[in-house]
Amino acid sequence: MDAGASDVRLLTESFDPAAALGAFTDAHRAAGGVVGFIGQVRAGDGVEALELRHYDPITLPAMCDLAGRVRARWALDGLLIVHRTGVMHPGDPIVLVAAAARHRRDAFAAADFAMDHLKSESWFWKREKAHGAWRWIEPRAEDFEDIRRWG
């Protein structure tokens, strides 16, 4: 892979975010800073499992499109987006976003923008299992407020 290209992955199996972040950092030694964000299934709240469903023809293409928008907006050396789909349990990683840049502010902003847009716009449908019963989760108003601040 071209070190300057974006690496966007949709995974059906669990992954090791620390190893992925380490490999990404190794691949971008010219970058002065790497910002990584890991989202994981929250423990507590009585949630036993979380399932993300996706739709093959549009989910990954839209994630790649988002990566392109991030790259057009900030000067990055590299961008990594890894997202799970399928059934997960408390503590399992859901998402890893990492941005490598010459200057840290670009890396922070790019990772923040990518996460806000993944949360509110990406093509995933979520359901939670609590007390043995599955329930579909509706969109949250906060996610739309998060995205509005980017204009």
Place this chain on the structure above:
Amino acid sequence: MPLKLVFLGRLEDVAGAPDREVAGADSIEGVLAALEPELAAALREPRIRLAVNGVLLAGGDAPALSHGDEIAFLPPVSGG
């Protein structure tokens, strides 16, 4: 001329399965008219987006359907 319907999110529960093959129809409206009224009503909700063969429709699009098309019904996304 069978068509494949794909139901995402909570629409799967309404349809009773994640996807279904139906007899051919010339239009989306023709497909909906042949479904159970409860399911058709859920699929007609204004917040449901449609994709035909992986291409999202814009509001008001009424594409002509052909053999083997896959029509996906996409409720509002709930975040990763």
